[in-house]
Amino acid sequence: MKRLQWSRLDSVARREALRRPAQVTAEDTRVAVGALLEQVRTGGDDAVRALTARFDGVDLEAVEVTGAEFAAAQEAVSASLRAAIDAAAGRIEAFHLAGMTQPYAVDTAPGVRCERILRPIRRVGLYVPAGSAPLPSTALMLGVPARLAGCPEPVMCTPPRKDGSADPAVLVAAARCGIRRVFKVGGVQAIAAMAFGTASIPACDKLFGPGNAWVTEAKRQVSMAEGGAAIDMPAGPSEVLVIADAGAPAEFVAADLLSQAEHGPDSQVILVSNDEDLLDRVAVAIGEQLAELPRSAIARQALADSPMIRVDSLEDAIAISNEYAPEHLILALRDARAWLPRVQAAGSVFLGDWSPEALGDYCSGTNHVLPTGGAARCTGGLNVSSFQVAITVQEVDRRGLQAIGPCAVELANAEGLGAHARAVSVRLDAA
Amino acid sequence: MKRLQWSRLDSVARREALRRPAQVTAEDTRVAVGALLEQVRTGGDDAVRALTARFDGVDLEAVEVTGAEFAAAQEAVSASLRAAIDAAAGRIEAFHLAGMTQPYAVDTAPGVRCERILRPIRRVGLYVPAGSAPLPSTALMLGVPARLAGCPEPVMCTPPRKDGSADPAVLVAAARCGIRRVFKVGGVQAIAAMAFGTASIPACDKLFGPGNAWVTEAKRQVSMAEGGAAIDMPAGPSEVLVIADAGAPAEFVAADLLSQAEHGPDSQVILVSNDEDLLDRVAVAIGEQLAELPRSAIARQALADSPMIRVDSLEDAIAISNEYAPEHLILALRDARAWLPRVQAAGSVFLGDWSPEALGDYCSGTNHVLPTGGAARCTGGLNVSSFQVAITVQEVDRRGLQAIGPCAVELANAEGLGAHARAVSVRLDAA
Numbered sequence: 001m002k003r004l005q006w007s008r009l010d011s012v013a014r015r016e017a018l019r020r021p022a023q024v025t026a027e028d029t030r031v032a033v034g035a036l037l038e039q040v041r042t043g044g045d046d047a048v049r050a051l052t053a054r055f056d057g058v059d060l061e062a063v064e065v066t067g068a069e070f071a072a073a074q075e076a077v078s079a080s081l082r083a084a085i086d087a088a089a090g091r092i093e094a095f096h097l098a099g100m101t102q103p104y105a106v107d108t109a110p111g112v113r114c115e116r117i118l119r120p121i122r123r124v125g126l127y128v129p130a131g132s133a134p135l136p137s138t139a140l141m142l143g144v145p146a147r148l149a150g151c152p153e154p155v156m157c158t159p160p161r162k163d164g165s166a167d168p169a170v171l172v173a174a175a176r177c178g179i180r181r182v183f184k185v186g187g188v189q190a191i192a193a194m195a196f197g198t199a200s201i202p203a204c205d206k207l208f209g210p211g212n213a214w215v216t217e218a219k220r221q222v223s224m225a226e227g228g229a230a231i232d233m234p235a236g237p238s239e240v241l242v243i244a245d246a247g248a249p250a251e252f253v254a255a256d257l258l259s260q261a262e263h264g265p266d267s268q269v270i271l272v273s274n275d276e277d278l279l280d281r282v283a284v285a286i287g288e289q290l291a292e293l294p295r296s297a298i299a300r301q302a303l304a305d306s307p308m309i310r311v312d313s314l315e316d317a318i319a320i321s322n323e324y325a326p327e328h329l330i331l332a333l334r335d336a337r338a339w340l341p342r343v344q345a346a347g348s349v350f351l352g353d354w355s356p357e358a359l360g361d362y363c364s365g366t367n368h369v370l371p372t373g374g375a376a377r378c379t380g381g382l383n384v385s386s387f388q389v390a391i392t393v394q395e396v397d398r399r400g401l402q403a404i405g406p407c408a409v410e411l412a413n414a415e416g417l418g419a420h421a422r423a424v425s426v427r428l429d430a431a
Numbered sequence: 432m433k434r435l436q437w438s439r440l441d442s443v444a445r446r447e448a449l450r451r452p453a454q455v456t457a458e459d460t461r462v463a464v465g466a467l468l469e470q471v472r473t474g475g476d477d478a479v480r481a482l483t484a485r486f487d488g489v490d491l492e493a494v495e496v497t498g499a500e501f502a503a504a505q506e507a508v509s510a511s512l513r514a515a516i517d518a519a520a521g522r523i524e525a526f527h528l529a530g531m532t533q534p535y536a537v538d539t540a541p542g543v544r545c546e547r548i549l550r551p552i553r554r555v556g557l558y559v560p561a562g563s564a565p566l567p568s569t570a571l572m573l574g575v576p577a578r579l580a581g582c583p584e585p586v587m588c589t590p591p592r593k594d595g596s597a598d599p600a601v602l603v604a605a606a607r608c609g610i611r612r613v614f615k616v617g618g619v620q621a622i623a624a625m626a627f628g629t630a631s632i633p634a635c636d637k638l639f640g641p642g643n644a645w646v647t648e649a650k651r652q653v654s655m656a657e658g659g660a661a662i663d664m665p666a667g668p669s670e671v672l673v674i675a676d677a678g679a680p681a682e683f684v685a686a687d688l689l690s691q692a693e694h695g696p697d698s699q700v701i702l703v704s705n706d707e708d709l710l711d712r713v714a715v716a717i718g719e720q721l722a723e724l725p726r727s728a729i730a731r732q733a734l735a736d737s738p739m740i741r742v743d744s745l746e747d748a749i750a751i752s753n754e755y756a757p758e759h760l761i762l763a764l765r766d767a768r769a770w771l772p773r774v775q776a777a778g779s780v781f782l783g784d785w786s787p788e789a790l791g792d793y794c795s796g797t798n799h800v801l802p803t804g805g806a807a808r809c810t811g812g813l814n815v816s817s818f819q820v821a822i823t824v825q826e827v828d829r830r831g832l833q834a835i836g837p838c839a840v841e842l843a844n845a846e847g848l849g850a851h852a853r854a855v856s857v858r859l860d861a862a
Contacts, residue, residue, distance in 0.1 A: 084841035108796035133847035365539035380821030390811030410515035416564035
């Protein structure tokens with residue numbers, strides 16, 4: 001990691017230190033993704049099959065997971081992994097359930113009842129990637145809130161393995177969330193199929209889930225296409241910013257930085273501390289731990305350009321974090337809770353030495369689909385309301401119309417909208 | 432309006448009847464908007480001034496509204512309009528306040544506390560258009576939730592009038608919402624200035640508000656630009672779908688259809704009824720009322736292609752509405768409340784004969800910035816949470832780590848993420 005001393009940097013250098021690599025999709029990727037989308041849109045299941053053969057190297061007659069395959073998956077997964085999936089699902093449910101948006105009603109004037117009601121999004125499409133490994137945790141993070149929202153027809157796509165099967169842990173997780181329709185389709189062809197529909201795969205109103213640059217570009221394109229689908233959020237490379245003080249165990253901090261770094265060479269990892277010695281100790285610990293990691297080559301690449309920033313005070317550290325707006329923020333501080341009120345923008349925050357990000361990734365209960373690329377300045381992560389539509393309602397009686405009608409007429413006239421005024425006054429005359 | 436008999440249409444004709452005109456931005460508009468954005472991004476205030484001279488026909492030395500101008504606006508607005516603005520703001524506050532997302536905390540396991548906390552978006556930019564007329568109501572619909580969210584630095588842009596002043600009613604509405612920084616800048620230049628910042632106008636994290644096709648395209652482009660801004664939602668032409676039964680007063684239904692139609696020639700207006708006679712009576716009433724409307728030419732254009740759909744049953748009518756997902760849905764039914772549970776997708780619903788859409792546009796309390804173009808299948812209108820960031824938090828102690836740590840290790844290993852497992856196990860070893 002690169003060492004930086006914040007107080008010695010001018011504003012340009014500071015901006016540069018926190019600048020994320022531009023997520024510009026190469027023109028040829030854009031064009032290639034567009035062509036693949038079109039291929040599936042017009043070719044349907046045949047195109048999906050052809051692209052699955054081409055990209056996943058497997059020829060599938062039917063892409064939908066059968067009941068027998070679901071049953072076999074339960075057998076194929078170890079009892080301990082099944083128990084972990086179930087326990088994680090339970091905690092994710094508990095947290096998401098408690099935060100659900102509620103319907104409500106208010107009388108804003110006598111005879112004027114205003115309400116908010118909630119409906120599940122009818123057709124949601126969940127994408128569970130399996131790049132370097134399958135991700136049952138992502139199946140839970142998408143499937144649990146979809147279930148709590150009451151989505152009637154959730155559909156999941158996940159890439160097939162070389163033998164033509166779906167990852168059994170992903171199927172166990174899907175089943176735990178009540179998802180019965182899983183398709184062994186990955187990549188751009190999965191996004192296309194769920195956005196436009198094929199004979200086998202239903203068209204969806206909204207698509208969810210992370211993915212590589214191609215999947216992300218495909219989601220972007222279908223979200224803008226006529227007759228396409230809405231999307232949850234653009235997913236950039238994963239990020240962590242750790243603020244550690246002198247008392248933070250260097251071994252823990254190093255492990256947290258590495259767990260982010262192993263995601264991919266483009267992972268964003270930032271360590272900020274007011275203690276020079278802590279930075280030294282973390283650097284040493286990273287070196288020691290790297291040697292033992294299976295994905296050390298990836299982590300090494302990610303860390304090469306990552307900054308360790310020495311600040312004069314923890315106030316400066318928080319200011320840096322608020323400016324950067326990280327996906328994950330770890331406060332490895334002696335009084336982490338006391339600093340929380342100053343956090344203005346982050347996806348998910350981890351307080352103290354015993355709250356590693358990995359717990360949030362899997363099983364604390366919070367969602368791991370979080371805003372990246374600075375989007376945490378404006379938006380939070382997935383939650384049940386991401387799978388719902390909020391509808392407002394007003395029910396006005398004669399008395400209510402008499403109470404607020406003249407106000408509407410006054411404003412409509414000020415805006416030069418005579419028919420608006422008339423829609424009210426014609427009723428005032430009759431009331 | 433065109434008469435259609437739903438039972439006689441095949442599925443293609445049905446789809447055609449509900450198809451919205453494609454909102455395709457012409458390539459030359461896209462390019463022109465892009466060039467204007469770039470002009471402001473590089474030229475700052477000078478570019479804003481030049482474009483204001485060009486598009487608004489007024490030369491402004493300084494674009495920010497002064498305290499003296501705010502004071503003068505209070506004088507310039509009639510007492511009755513000031514009272515209407517104040518009363519509308521009060522009801523909008525009452526409704527939005529009651530629906531605010533709340534922070535919460537759940538212990539998902541002993542020693543595992545998960546929370547959601549909320550923060551205002553720091554810099555929000557509100558756009559209040561003034562195409563055919565200024566829109567103080569839009570200033571309220573954006574300003575009230577921004578204030579309730581606690582946004583510390585709200586900024587508003589609205590086009591200058593020919594004499595270089597801002598519309599006084601818009602300023603009165605802005606002041607009512609505590610907005611002190613208003614800029615007399617409109618169109619693409621306003622969106623560019625708020626997205627990228629100039630010496631006078633602060634860069635914003637998220638932009639809100641409706642606008643014409645150019646403003647909408649500008650919002651779309653800055654939302655995708657490196658260093659741009661997030662946006663609330665794409666705004667298409669306004670829409671109403673009215674479901675009326677035999678008992679609906681034709682005069683009211685006609686007035687509601689016309690109040691939507693006067694927005695613009697591209698307004699979407701649909702009437703669905705199970706009663707042939709009602710459709711006849713509404714057609715006659717529209718003819719009578721059109722003659723008296725100031726904006727009758729616009730309304731006439733909008734209505735020319737709008738369908739009146741005869742259905743066999745109200746069940747069919749609701750199904751049509753759910754498929755179309757209108758921005759506004761009026762249930763002009765004898766038992767409107769009983770039909771509400773069947774409504775699956777709509778921006779805002781108006782129940783019964785005494786709840787014209789115009790009340791929701793101005794002062795019932797609900798927000799009038801609503802999803803168009805079918806987006807109501809997946810998203811609701813503006814609310815306080817549109818101006819907030821929800822952040823999740825977890826605080827785990829040793830006991831909590833021991834309780835859920837092994838679950839995370841199991842899942843991390845299943846996903847082949849060794850450093851994730853290690854970030855937990857290194858702590859389990861130490862706990």
